[in-house]
Amino acid sequence: MKILLITKERLTYNEAAPSRILNLKKVLSEFHDIYIVAQRGGDVKEQGTFLVPKITDNIVLNQAFKMLLLLYSASISIFKKIDVYIARQYYLVPFIYPISRLFGFKIYYDMHCFRYKELLVENKKIKSTLNKPIEILCHRLADKLLIISEGIYSDLSEKLKSKAIMLPNGVNLEDFNNPFSTEEVLKKYKVPKDKPIILFLGNWMEWVDVETFLESSRYVKNSTFLVIGKGYEKSSFKEMKEKYPNAIFTGKINHFEALNLLQHSDICILPYKKADVVKHLSIRKTFEYLAAGKPIIMSDSNIHEKKFLEEGINILLYEAVNPVDLSNKIKTLLSNPSMMKKMSVNNKIISKKFSWKEVILIAI
Numbered sequence: 001m002k003i004l005l006i007t008k009e010r011l012t013y014n015e016a017a018p019s020r021i022l023n024l025k026k027v028l029s030e031f032h033d034i035y036i037v038a039q040r041g042g043d044v045k046e047q048g049t050f051l052v053p054k055i056t057d058n059i060v061l062n063q064a065f066k067m068l069l070l071l072y073s074a075s076i077s078i079f080k081k082i083d084v085y086i087a088r089q090y091y092l093v094p095f096i097y098p099i100s101r102l103f104g105f106k107i108y109y110d111m112h113c114f115r116y117k118e119l120l121v122e123n124k125k126i127k128s129t130l131n132k133p134i135e136i137l138c139h140r141l142a143d144k145l146l147i148i149s150e151g152i153y154s155d156l157s158e159k160l161k162s163k164a165i166m167l168p169n170g171v172n173l174e175d176f177n178n179p180f181s182t183e184e185v186l187k188k189y190k191v192p193k194d195k196p197i198i199l200f201l202g203n204w205m206e207w208v209d210v211e212t213f214l215e216s217s218r219y220v221k222n223s224t225f226l227v228i229g230k231g232y233e234k235s236s237f238k239e240m241k242e243k244y245p246n247a248i249f250t251g252k253i254n255h256f257e258a259l260n261l262l263q264h265s266d267i268c269i270l271p272y273k274k275a276d277v278v279k280h281l282s283i284r285k286t287f288e289y290l291a292a293g294k295p296i297i298m299s300d301s302n303i304h305e306k307k308f309l310e311e312g313i314n315i316l317l318y319e320a321v322n323p324v325d326l327s328n329k330i331k332t333l334l335s336n337p338s339m340m341k342k343m344s345v346n347n348k349i350i351s352k353k354f355s356w357k358e359v360i361l362i363a364i
Contacts, residue, residue, distance in 0.1 A: 001032040003084045006073045006092060008066070011049065014255045016284050017088060017112070018042065021341065024086075031364075035080060037073045039065075050076055066091065074099050086110055090138040097141045109142035110167075111152060112290070118277050121206050139186040146363075149304050151259030151279025169362040170356035171287035177258055185260040189226075189250050196223045196334055199265035199294075201258055203229035203283045207275040209299065213322035219248040220330050224248060226256050226265065231324055260294050266340070267333055268297035274320050278302050290314075290351035295343035297329045312339075314346050 003027060014331040021043060025034045029140070052072050053064045070092055077099065085100060086108045087093055093109055100107050116135055119128035139145065139160055146167045147153045147335060153164055160199055162304050186193055198220070204210040210231060217225040225247040232320035239347040250261070262268070268289040272278045279302045286305050299320035309315045316333065318326040333340050352358075 001083045002035070003028060003032050003086060004035045004036065004037065004073060004077055004080070004082045005086045005088075006037045006069065008039055008069060009047065010039045011036070011044040011127070011186050012255075013044065016169070016282060017187055018044075018110055019255075019284075020110075020282075021088070022046070023170065023172070027360045028364075029327055031256075035082070036078060037069065037076060048083045051342050056168060068184050070095050072109065073085060075095035075351075077105055083318055084108055088112070088136050093141055094134065095118070095140040106143040107141065108144045108146055108165075109138055110146045111139075112147075112148050112282060113154070113277070113280050114155065117280075118205075118207075121277055122274055123206075148282050149280055150300070150307070151281070157249070165363055168354075168359055169284045169287065169292045170359040171280045171351060173351065173355045176263075176288075176291040176293075176351075182260065185257055186264060188257075189248060189261070191226060191248055191264070192224055196266040197226050197261075197264055198223055198267050198269060198330055199226045199228065199229045199262060200269045200271060201262060201288065202230045203252075207273050207278050207281075209271040209273045209321060212299075212321050212326060213269055213271040214240070214244045214280045214325045216327040216330065219324060220246070220334075223330070223334070226250070226261065228261060236364075256303070257286065257291070262288060265294060267330060268294040268296050269326070270290075270296060270303065271300040272299050272303055272320065272324070276301075276302070279294075279304060287351060287354045290347040290354070293344040293348035293351075295333055296332070296347065297326065297342045300327075308350075314343060314350065 005021050007018055007021050011018050013019045013022060023038060028034050028116060036049045038051060040053045050072055069306060074096060082105050082337060084106050085096060085205060088110045090109060096107060116128045127355055141255060145160060145164045147164050148168050153166060173214060179188060200213050223246060227234050228250045230252045240249060241247060259332055265338040271287060281306055297318060298315050298317045300317045301320045311317050316329045318329045
């Protein structure tokens, strides 16, 4: 079978979306011929990849880029005689649909969210209203929906559920099998070696409660609160550092350094608000926390992880948007090394269920 994967992103393991594409290709290539269409400029080179140029970011040129993405993918689908066209961007599906019917290939939509619902949380009501009918049309026209979370699946209509395939994100366990952490990365980001490290890894959108994470740092003495990733907040890292002296902000860094810092951490946090979109999220960072064998503290929001991680075994729960409760849970773990060790062992073991190869083979 010939499969074409399409993404608007540059190919890199530093971001969740393109790393999913790369891992799908890596596993599926054992059974099928896989091609990729992506944006030019990534740091990963793959055979069978076709790169689309993007000049700069503005409204007009962004639309031109989307058109190029569509034209490239349509041309490759025809000339390579593709059997399955997998689109990560919903707006490609209605346009490629008539071509797919003419040339006899199937369309799979790699469904990672209800974007119009996320836009409402981001307070972009007009854009949400405009996006919604296009997304709904995409869901209807796609031959199959690849679903990354049970939360998304639960919100589908019965008709859409009948063509849904559960394909969550996985984790590259080989990244954690051999210890690779060095103290150089601590020096680079000025992280003290002599204090416990409380870590949050990931980009913080409106539904990620980094503020509660940072506020909890006021109540936990002699610890470093490390935030890896970029956020939507307009405050500069310098301003936030002045407000939260126990916190360190790395900004967006490469994936290898992020995992290196993760290896040095003592406790990992999943700080989500009680927003409906939380149940739709990919749980890539959770799998990385597990694979690193880290104790986890997570909010009691509507998060999918609560279905397979047990309190006191893998995680501790805290009341969402309550920094005092979060700080108390951090203190509970720091004062109980045996509990931390037990969680670490349990999480390392359970992570083996979520390797990329495992989750993809179950899906197919």
